[in-house]
Amino acid sequence: MQGLSVTIVQTRLFWEDQPANLQMLEEKILAIPGQTEIVILPEMFSTGFSMHPQPLAEKMDGNTVNWMRAMAAEKRIILTGSVIIEENGQYFNRMIWMLPDGNYGYYDKRHLFAYTSEDKRYTAGSKRLIASVKGWRINLQICYDLRFPVWVRQKSAAGPPDAAGQPEYDLIIYVANWPESRNHAWETLLQARAIENQCYVAGVNRVGDDGNGIYHCGNSMIVDPLGKVLYKKTDEEEVYTCILQKEGLETVRKQFPFLKDADRFLIHP
Numbered sequence: 001m002q003g004l005s006v007t008i009v010q011t012r013l014f015w016e017d018q019p020a021n022l023q024m025l026e027e028k029i030l031a032i033p034g035q036t037e038i039v040i041l042p043e044m045f046s047t048g049f050s051m052h053p054q055p056l057a058e059k060m061d062g063n064t065v066n067w068m069r070a071m072a073a074e075k076r077i078i079l080t081g082s083v084i085i086e087e088n089g090q091y092f093n094r095m096i097w098m099l100p101d102g103n104y105g106y107y108d109k110r111h112l113f114a115y116t117s118e119d120k121r122y123t124a125g126s127k128r129l130i131a132s133v134k135g136w137r138i139n140l141q142i143c144y145d146l147r148f149p150v151w152v153r154q155k156s157a158a159g160p161p162d163a164a165g166q167p168e169y170d171l172i173i174y175v176a177n178w179p180e181s182r183n184h185a186w187e188t189l190l191q192a193r194a195i196e197n198q199c200y201v202a203g204v205n206r207v208g209d210d211g212n213g214i215y216h217c218g219n220s221m222i223v224d225p226l227g228k229v230l231y232k233k234t235d236e237e238e239v240y241t242c243i244l245q246k247e248g249l250e251t252v253r254k255q256f257p258f259l260k261d262a263d264r265f266l267i268h269p
Contacts (some may be wrong), residue, residue: 003243004136007036008204010220011237013048015211021046022067036241041081042206043143049177057086068098076100090123095140109142137169143176146189154197174203180217194223225252
């Protein structure tokens with residue numbers, strides 16, 4: 001039962017300035033002491049949460065993805081966070097899961113935030129991505145997805161469990177640009193997602209004002225399967241590493257086997 005080392009990067013972002021953000025984040029990543037396994041950056045970490053995809057979007061062989069590949073290789077980490085990607089004339093808020101060997105997976109944000117017209121400027125994804133590390137299974141999600149529990153519900157609640165009879169994943173990662181004005185929902189829903197899915201949850205948010213004058217207080221959090229907050233940081237930048245314990249997760253699931261009583265349902269695109 002191996003622990004999983006997860007590093008949160010809660011930071012300010014330079015508005016729509018890719019070179020400045022990549023330089024700043026590179027300094028923070030290279031300064032992480034010792035060895036960690038997963039480094040998590042905020043949503044749209046190279047630009048901020050911008051509704052101007054046309055001048056800012058990159059291809060999958062562009063600067064930011066290549067930078068992620070270089071950082072993952074140099075630090076021997078998995079590096080994840082979302083960026084603005086263009087494919088075939090469509091724009092995606094895409095969370096990239098970059099491995100140390102340069103291979104990657106990605107998840108396109110499913111729920112686009114109509115309040116800021118994200119749904120008019122970006123294309124929604126239709127598939128989840130469950131990554132695997134050292135026997136841990138990790139569900140990748142982006143910001144507004146947090147408000148939609150059905151999309152993230154454990155497979156064992158949506159149908160038969162996997163061949164081993166286990167829940168589909170052990171950790172949910174949410175990367176975000178979540179404003180301070182709705183912070184109560186952020187904190188409450190991160191804990192709810194952990195409790196109802198009996199998993200760890202890591203929510204990584206930015207701090208500071210964006211280009212629209214909207215303030216973000218961070219409150220990046222790590223929550224255990226019982227909803228207990230293991231880590232939270234408000235207002236300040238911080239790079240923090242936490243080791244998640246698989247043994248504690250399995251004890252909770254065995255002691256409180258709630259998932260077997262969950263309602264069965266299917267999700268249609």
